[in-house]
Amino acid sequence: MRNFVFILILSLWVFTGPAAQSSGSGVLGLDISDAFSQMDAALAENDMSPEDFYYMGRAVAANILTRYRLYTQKPAQTLYLNTICSAITVNSPQPNLYNGYHVMILDTPELNAFATPGGHIFITRGMLEAANSEDALAAVIAHEIAHIQLNHGATLIKEMKDIRDLSNVADRAAAIATREASLNERTMLFDNSVREMVNTLIQNGYAREQEFAADTYALRLLSLAGYVPSSLVDVLNSIQKTGTSGGINGTHPSPAQRITNVQRELPRYRTQDTRSFRASRFTVTK
Known part of the structure; x- marks a missing residue:
């Protein structure tokens, strides 16, 4: 079973937390990069697992609880x-x-x-x-x-522009000088995707x-x-x-x-x- 969303969320917490200041582009950076690559592949193959949807949903739930x-x-x-x-x-x-x-x-x-x-x-x-x-x-x-x-929420995830754009981010990654810049951009896209789904649930329906x-x-x-x-x-x-x-x-x-x-x-x-x-x-x- 793919568990890339779990890896992604855990890695994002570490990447944006205090430990990230000294982690550089080591193993944690590779985990985040791999997580995004797996997410992109799973979405393209229509192959997100129940575990993947749970952790994506948990990120959405956490965002709702900030409101x-x-x-x-x-x-x-x-x-x-x-x-x-x-x-x-x-x-x-x-x-x-x-x-x-x-x-x-x-x-x-x-x-x-x-x-x-x-x-x-x-x-x-x-x-x-x-x-x-x-x-x-x-x-x-x-x-x-x-x-x-x-699977209405799952359908929404697959249709969201920011998620689909992850493949474009991957294509551009080679042109970005440092791994950190690429990961920061992907992190921003994931965060935007979560917010977009929250807005759909709360504001747009x-x-x-x-x-x-x-x-x-x-x-x-x-x-x-x-x-x-x-x-x-x-x-x-x-x-x-x-x-x-x-x-x-x-x-x-x-x-x-x-x-x-x-x-x-x-x-x-x-x-x-x-x-x-x-x-x-x-x-x-x-």
């Missing part, structure tokens, strides 16, 4: 969300990820949720407050899991077709886990009632458009309504 603070006042709430996530993923077509699925709460009233290709799922406090049942929370999480399992596909797939995930698929409509109605223009409404199709798409697919599912059995634990952790 938002984690909500840590109620650890039981985070555990609750991760329990819901586990219930969905263990019954899904892709129960195993390189380092698993992890849900974190962002301390902001903004209505939003997003996920990285490596399985990091972020949900804002505002989004939690918009959900009126465990099944509604499950619907939010299922939508993000759908983005991961449908995926393509409309991908958001509709994630909603459709989320219905399947909810049904497989025993949650009520129509709960996705419930949470979308809650989002619509807030009337907010930022957050999820700025990065996704309108709730009304999404509801229309979901309602078109709902007749395919005949899941028994068991929401009442989950009401008490939702109340306790709300």
